[in-house]
Each structure stands twice: as structure tokens, then as C-alpha cells.
Amino acid sequence: MRSKGFSLTAEQLALSEARRAKKAAVASVTTPLVDQVKGRIVERNWIHLKAADDIPDGHRVKILTWNLLAQCLVRRELFPNSNCLKAAQREHMLYREILLQNADILCLQEVDRLEKLLPVLKSAGYAHRYAAGPNKKHGCLIAFKKDLYEEVGLKLILYDEQNVRATDGKGVNLHGGTFRTRNIGHIVALKHSQREEGVIIATTHLFWHPKYVYEKARQAAILKREVVQFKCSIGNGDWPCIISGDFNFTPDDPVYSLVVGDPVLSVQEEKLNSSYVVHTTIDPTVAAGASKVDENDEEGADPDKVITNARAAQPADGLLSLSELIDLFSDPPLKSAYDIGLREYMESLDESNKPTRTFGDRVTIPSSRRGRYEPEWSSYTFYWKLVLDYIFILDAPGGQSTITGVLSGHRTEELEPGLPQLGVCGSDHVSLCVEIVFTRT
Numbered sequence: 001m002r003s004k005g006f007s008l009t010a011e012q013l014a015l016s017e018a019r020r021a022k023k024a025a026v027a028s029v030t031t032p033l034v035d036q037v038k039g040r041i042v043e044r045n046w047i048h049l050k051a052a053d054d055i056p057d058g059h060r061v062k063i064l065t066w067n068l069l070a071q072c073l074v075r076r077e078l079f080p081n082s083n084c085l086k087a088a089q090r091e092h093m094l095y096r097e098i099l100l101q102n103a104d105i106l107c108l109q110e111v112d113r114l115e116k117l118l119p120v121l122k123s124a125g126y127a128h129r130y131a132a133g134p135n136k137k138h139g140c141l142i143a144f145k146k147d148l149y150e151e152v153g154l155k156l157i158l159y160d161e162q163n164v165r166a167t168d169g170k171g172v173n174l175h176g177g178t179f180r181t182r183n184i185g186h187i188v189a190l191k192h193s194q195r196e197e198g199v200i201i202a203t204t205h206l207f208w209h210p211k212y213v214y215e216k217a218r219q220a221a222i223l224k225r226e227v228v229q230f231k232c233s234i235g236n237g238d239w240p241c242i243i244s245g246d247f248n249f250t251p252d253d254p255v256y257s258l259v260v261g262d263p264v265l266s267v268q269e270e271k272l273n274s275s276y277v278v279h280t281t282i283d284p285t286v287a288a289g290a291s292k293v294d295e296n297d298e299e300g301a302d303p304d305k306v307i308t309n310a311r312a313a314q315p316a317d318g319l320l321s322l323s324e325l326i327d328l329f330s331d332p333p334l335k336s337a338y339d340i341g342l343r344e345y346m347e348s349l350d351e352s353n354k355p356t357r358t359f360g361d362r363v364t365i366p367s368s369r370r371g372r373y374e375p376e377w378s379s380y381t382f383y384w385k386l387v388l389d390y391i392f393i394l395d396a397p398g399g400q401s402t403i404t405g406v407l408s409g410h411r412t413e414e415l416e417p418g419l420p421q422l423g424v425c426g427s428d429h430v431s432l433c434v435e436i437v438f439t440r441t
Contacts, residue, residue, distance in 0.1 A: 033095065033119055033120045033123050034092055034095045034096055034099065034120060035092045036096070038089075038092035038093070039092035039093050039095060039096030040093070040096075040422075040423050041093050041096055041097055041100075041423065041424060041425060041426070042410060042414050042423070042424045042425065043100065044407055044408045044409070044410065045355065045356075045407075045408045046101075046405055046406075046407060046408070047342075047345070047355050047356065047405060047406050047407070047408050048404070048405050049341050049342070049344075049345045049403055049404055049405055049406065050402065050404045050405075055402070055404050055437060056402055056437050056439045057439070058402075058437045058438050058439035058440070059192060059195055059197050059199070059437065059438040059439075060404075060435065060436070060437045060438075061104050061105060061199060061242075061435070061436055061437075061438070062101065062102070062103045062104045062105070062433065062434070062435045062436075063103055063104065063105045063106075063107065063201075063242055063244065063391060063433065063434060063436070064098070064101050064103035064105070064106050064107070064407075064431055064432065064433040065106075065107040065108075065109075065203065065244035065245055065389060065390075065391055065431070065432050065433075066097070066098065066106075066107075066108055066109070066389075066427065066429060066430075066431035066432070067108075067109040067110050067205070067245075067246040067379075067388075067389060067427060067428075067429035068094055068108055068109065068110050068111055068426075068427050068429075069090075069110055069420065069426075069427040069428045069429065070110035070111065070112040070137070070138035071087045071090075071112055071113055072112050072137045072138055073110065073138065078381070078383065079381060079382065079418065079419075079420065079428065080382055081382050081417045081418050082381075082382075082418065082419070082420050082421060083421060083422050084420050084421065084422045084426065085420070087113060087116075089422065090420055090426040090427070091113070091116060091426070092426075093420075093422075093425065093426030094117075094426040094427065095117070095120045097425070097426065097431055098120070098121075098431075099120070099124050101407060101431075101433045103433055104144065104145050104148055104149070105142070105143070105144045105145075105149070105190070105199075105201055105242075106121075106126065106141070106142065106143040106144070107140070107141075107142055107201065107203035107244045107245060108140065108141040108142075108143070108203070109140050109141075109203065109204075109205040109245050109246045110138045110205065110246075111130065111138055111139055111140065111141045112137055112138040112139075114130065117141075121143050125145055125146060125147060126143040126144060126145060126146065127143065127144055127146040127149075127151070128141055128142065128143040128144075129141070129142050129143075129151065129154060129186070129188050131156050131184060131186045132184070133158065133181075133182035133183055133184045134158070134182050135182065136182055139184070139186075140184060140186040140203045140204065140205060140245065141186075141203075142186060142188045142201055142203055144188075144190055144201075147193065148192065148193055148194070149190040149191065149192060149193060149198070150190065150191045150193060151188055151189070151190060151191075152189045152190070152191045152198065152234065152236075153187075153188070153189030153200075153230065153234040153236070154187065154188055154189070155186075155187040155226065155230045156184060156185075156186060156187075157184055157185035157186070157187070157204075157222065157223060157226050158182075158184055159177075159181065159183050159184065159185065159218070159219045159222055159223075160175070160177065160180050160181065160182060160183075161175075162175065162222045162226075163175055163176075164176040164177075164218060164221070164222065164318070164320055164328060165318050165320075171316060172315070172316055172317075172318040173316060173317050173318035174318060175318065176218060176317070176318040176319050176320055177215065177218060177282055178212060178214055178215045178218075178275070178276075178277055178278055178279055178282065178310075178313070178319065179207065179209070179212055179215050179279040179281055179282065179310075180279075180281035180282060181207040181215065181219075183204070183205060183206055183207055183219060184204065184205070185202055185203075185204040185219075185222070185223040185226060185227075186202065186203050186204065187200065187201070187202045187226070187227060187230050188200075188201050188202075189201075189230070189231065189234055189236060189239070197239065197438075198236060198239050199239055199240055199241070199242060199438070200227060200230065200231045200236070200239050200240070200241040200242070201241075201242050202223060202227050202241065202242070202243045202244075202245075203243075203244055203245040204219070204223055204243070204245040204246075204247070205245055205246045205248075206219050206220060206245075206246070206247050206248045206249070207219060207248060208248050209305070209307075210248075211274070211275060211305070211306060211307045212275050212307070213249075213253070213254060213255060213271055213272050213274075213275040214272055214275040214276055214319060214320075215275065216247070216248060216249055216255050217254065217255045217258055217272065217325055218320065218325075220247065220249075220255055220258070220259055220329075221258070221325060221328040221329050223243065224243065224259075224329060224334065224394070225328065227241050227243060227394065228241075228394070237397070238396050238397060238398070238399070239396055240393065240394065240395050240396040240399055240401060240438045241393070241394040242391065242392070242393055242394075242436070243334065243391075243392040243393075243394065244389075244390060244391040244392065244432070245389065245390075246388055246389050246429065247259075247388060247389065247390055248388050249388065250359075250386055250387050250388065251339075251359050251363070251365065251370075251371030251372070251374045251387055252268075252363060252365060252371060253268070253271075254268035254269065254271055254272045256370075256371055257369075257370075257371075258325060258326065258329050259329065259333065259334050259392065260333050260334055260335070260336060260339075260370045260371070260392075261329075261331070261332075261333025261334075261370075262369050262370050262371075264322060264326075269322060272322065275307070276312070276313040276319055277307055277310040277311060277312060277313055278310060278311055278312075278313050278314075278317050279307075279309060279310040280309045280310065282317075283311065286309060286310060286311050332394070332395070334392040334393065334394055335392065335393045335394075335395070335401070336370065336371075336374065336390055336391070336392055336393075337390075337391040337392070337393055337403050337406070337434040337436060338373060338374050338375060338390070338391065338406055338432065338434065339370050339371060339372070339373045339374050340373075340393075340403055341373075341403030341404075341405075341406055341434065342356075342358060342373040342406060343372070343373045346358065346373060355408055356375075356376070356408040356409045357376040357409060357411075357412075358372060358373045358374060358375065358376055358409075359371060359372060359373070359374040359375065359376055359387050360372030360373060361376060362376060374387050374390070375387060375409040375430065375432065376409050376412065377409065377410065377412070377415065377430060378429060378430050378432065379419075379428055379429045379430065380410075380412075380415040380418060380419050380428070380430070381418040381419055381428045382417065382418040383418075388429070389429060389430070389432055390432070391432055391434050393436065395438075396438065396440070398440060398441055399438055399439060399440045399441060400438075400439055400441060401436050401437070401438050401439075402436070402437045402439070403434060403435070403436055404435045404436070404437055405434065405435040406432075406433070406434045406435075407431070407432065407433035407434070409430065410424075410425070410430060415430075
């Protein structure tokens with residue numbers, strides 16, 4: 001039986017269709033992933049180190065590295081004067097800064113809340129790889145523009161499981177470690193989609209404790225060794241490497257000198273020697289001290305803590321001597337993109353016309369040594385004000401790299417009274433970004 005409903009007029013049909021179209025339009029509008037108001041930060045200038053005519057033709061890559069300050073590590077007592085410690089206060093500042101430079105490759109440390117970050121990266125055209133140490137709630141992430149690069153290799157390095165000595169059957173601990181840190185190195189091999197070449201990208205977050213100098217030297221040496229072995233194992237031994245991250249050592253530290261191939265000074269050697277200990281996380285028989293620093297401590301704990309709950313190292317512990325560490329780092333040394341790139345540029349400028357301040361403007365380093373032209377700060381809080389983050393380069397055999405541009409540092413007054421701060425920076429670390437051109441000779 002035919003229903004006896006009323007028929008709609010042409011005007012009513014048109015109105016109904018307009019309402020449906022309006023609902024569909026509203027439904028299609030999504031909330032922006034990055035809120036520009038909540039994401040307000042202090043923007044920094046890009047420093048062009050080379051004139052356009054002086055930039056060589058080669059594989060050009062722009063890379064950004066940044067420690068995001070994992071939300072799971074935020075504690076009010078560490079950042080007493082910060083006004084944005086809640087995730088909702090910081091997250092859009094983080095997203096804005098990550099995307100602002102439009103880097104080809106991102107190396108991020110202390111990454112958590114992946115369910116929030118990954119959609120932002122995906123919307124900006126990035127693919128990614130994430131890795132974390134055992135039972136850690138934050139990790140390291142490498143992201144790359146998927147229209148520029150294809151992943152062709154991947155490796156995770158667990159520093160606690162790595163040997164620094166060859167098997168010799170003499171009962172010596174081959175790991176040669178001082179502390180089970182659960183820190184990692186994360187490596188990705190990327191082939192350029194438009195060139196018959198690629199690049200090996202590694203990022204890391206070394207052990208935070210300022211007194212464990214030897215352990216950081218051990219981890220940095222392992223990372224360099226594993227990067228070189230990895231690129232050869234996948235048949236790309238002629239590719240250059242970029243190794244960036246939060247290394248937790250300063251430019252005047254003995255580990256920095258080892259990394260870049262500078263002689264280790266006597267004062268640096270003393271600092272290294274005082275860290276030849278074995279913590280209870282390696283040797284459980286070590287008697288417990290009154291104050292403990294254990295494997296659950298994270299970067300950001302009180303940097304003035306001394307070594308506790310540890311004993312002096314013995315020959316059987318397998319720790320490397322200074323000469324053995326130098327051999328493990330071996331030639332060629334790594335090059336720091338900021339230190340190399342800014343040195344020639346800044347030295348050519350008038351003292352009153354420098355576009356950014358560097359580490360050497362506040363800490364005396366002889367001109368014959370490296371490190372003077374690292375950023376003035378890469379971490380700035382109420383309790384610590386340091387340079388801890390770097391972008392290192394290992395040129396391909398027969399190749400060379402040219403630093404064509406860097407992101408300038410913050411002015412110190414912008415960072416007061418300490419990061420993170422609303423409208424300034426959403427992390428306790430400052431992002432670094434460089435553009436590099438790789439050429440073959």
C-alpha cells in the first residue's frame with residue numbers, strides 16, 4: 001500500500017539539501033593539529049654561512065635535533081620557575097618548533113606521548129622510526145620526509161649489552177661498563193628518492209649523570225663504531241653519517257675532545273680518571289650507600305650529585321684506559337656541524353656584528369681547540385645552564401661536507417628565568433638545526 005506522506009516542495013527540498021551540505025562542511029573541518037596561539041614560541045634567525053654561488057652541487061640535507069623533555073620526567077622540583085609543565089601547555093609549542101624549520105630529517109630524544117606527536121608528523125609528510133631502552137617510558141625518534149627518503153636499514157644499539165673488548169679468555173669483563181643505564185643508540189639508513197646516494201642517520205641520548213664521564217665516553221665510542229659497521233654491513237660504506245642528539249657532555253669535556261679528535265688535556269684526564277668506578281647495577285655485591293643513584297634515575301636529576309653506591313674499578317672490570325679509548329674512537333674524528341660551520345663564518349665578522357653568541361663567548365677555549373663555536377646554550381633551566389646537544393658528521397670516504405646554514409641560538413635574556421617557558425620554548429633543551437651539502441671528490 002502506498003504511504004500517505006506529504007510531498008516536499010521545491011523550496012523545501014532545496015533548504016533540506018543546503019542543510020545537509022552545511023553539516024557535511026562542518027564535519028569535514030578538523031581541529032588544527034598545531035594551535036598557533038598555544039604554540040607561540042620565540043622564533044630564531046637562520047644564518048646563511050655560504051653565498052648562493054659558493055654552495056656546491058651535491059646531496060643537500062637539513063636536519064634538526066631536539067630533546068623534547070619527556071612528560072613522564074617532568075617534576076616541579078626540577079623546574080621551579082617554569083610556567084608550562086603540563087602536557088597541554090607545552091605540546092603545541094613542541095609541535096610548532098619541530099615543524100617550523102621544515103627539516104628533511106628530525107632526530108628527537110625524550111619522546112613520549114606518541115599518540116599525540118605521530119599524527120602531527122604524519123600530517124607534515126614525515127615517516128618515522130622510534131626506539132626506547134628496556135622498560136623506559138621515553139625514547140629516540142628519527143623522522144624523515146617520505147617524499148625525499150626511503151628507509152633501507154635499521155639498527156638499535158643497547159649500550160649495556162655492547163662489548164668494548166675482544167674475547168680474550170682472561171676473565172676480564174668485555175663490556176667494560178660502569179653503570180647499567182638502559183640508554184640506546186638508534187640508527188636508520190636513508191636512500192634519497194631522487195639521487196643515487198643516501199645518508200646514515202643516528203641519534204642517541206647518553207647517560208645523564210655528570211660524574212660518569214667514562215661511561216659517556218664508552219657509549220659515544222660504541223655509537224661511532226656501530227654506525228661505521230652498520231653502514232658497511234648493508235653495503236653503503238660510501239655514504240656519509242650524521243650522528244646527533246643529547247650527549248650530556250659539554251664542549252670542554254674530555255668526551256667531546258675524544259669525539260672530535262683533540263688531545264685530552266691533563267685536567268680533562270683527571271676528570272675522566274675519577275669516573276673509573278663500578279656501580280651496584282653492574283656489581284650487586286657493592287655495599288649500599290646512604291644516598292643512592294640507581295638505574296631508574298633519569299636526566300634532570302640533581303646535577304650536583306656525587307658518585308654513590310659504587311666501588312673503584314679493578315682490572316677484571318675491563319674498563320678502557322685513556323689510550324684504549326682513543327683507539328676505540330680512532331680516525332677519522334667526527335666533525336661538529338655548528339663548530340665547523342660557524343668558526344670560519346664568525347671569525348670573518350666584526351666583533352660587534354656577530355649574529356649569535358657561542359660557547360666560546362662565555363667559556364675560554366684556545367683557538368687551537370674545537371668546541372668554541374658550539375651554541376652558547378643548548379639547555380637552560382633554573383638549576384643547570386649547559387651545552388649538551390650536538391650534530392656530528394662523519395664524511396664518506398672520498399667525500400666531504402659543507403655546512404651551508406645553521407639555526408641561530410637564543411639570546412640569554414630570552415631564556416630567563418629558565419626553560420620551559422610559555423611563549424619561548426616548550427622544552428628544557430633548545431633545538432639545533434643545520435643544512436649540510438655532501439659532495440664526492
